[in-house]
Amino acid sequence: MPTFHISLNDIPPEGRTVVVDDPLVWEQPLTEFHMECRVVTPLRAEASLLPAGDGCLVRGALSGAVIVPCDRCAEDAHVLIDHHFETFETVPEQSKDGDGNEAVENDAAYITLEQGVPVLDLAGLCWEEFMLALPVKPLCQPNCKGLCASCGVNLNTGACTCPEAEGDPRLAALRAFKVKTPDH
Ligand SMILES: [Zn+2]
Ligand SMILES: [Zn+2]
Incomplete structure (x- = not known):
């Protein structure tokens, strides 16, 4: 499984662009969560990472195409993914009373501290953006x-x-x- 764990220390001040095009980034969670979703055009994300303040600004675009069950008839619904996103990820605070390595728990964050170094889970972020890109009620045809x-x-x-x-x-x-x- 590709991790796309990117240390913020490796991102230059002017930022860095990362292409996430490994199919496993999406196919592994699709399998893990038993989701009825087939990728028909490979999913590909391109994200620009810009360190700023106490975190990292992530701006990107996700494209591809999938087939999911129609919300009304359960037949194939083709969904074109063309999703733009912008999110600010914050570096978690170091806990004061611990040994200095423990971070404050924050499940929603994609930056964690690994031995004191802030690391961005870009694969996890791309998976979440894919979920946001899926329609709530996909239809096989508009007038199904x-x-x-x-x-x-x-x-x-x-x-x-x-x-x-x-x-x-x-x-x-x-x-x-x-x-x-x-x-x-
Ligand atoms: Zn009937
Ligand atoms: Zn339908």
Whole structure:
């Protein structure tokens, strides 16, 4: 597993650009978290790292393409990733009462102290940015009809025979007499 652990001491004051294009950066957590997501165009991040104040400014772009299940019908939804990000990572404070090597716990941070040296976990940061780039409700097509709530048929491939089905003229008369049911 590539780590992309970058010591802040190795970044010159004018900054440094790092390309993260090792597929394992994303494929390992995808497997680990059992996520239904296939990479179809390799993911690639380019991040510029600029030391500033008590941390590091990370600006970058993430691109690629993946296939995830459609939110409505569970068929393939193609998602183009074109995500720009900018985040400031802070160096954790050294604990006062410890032996000088322990850092204050901060799970959200991607900079940790390794033997007193601040180290940026760029792979972890790129994974988080990938998660942020994924749509909350991916769709196979903008007007996906989804699955019938009664029989589970994929309504994109044709109507089912359930009474509630739209577009069946034989049921139009029945629908007119339908008793209104309260919203759940
Ligand atoms: Zn769909
Ligand atoms: Zn149905």
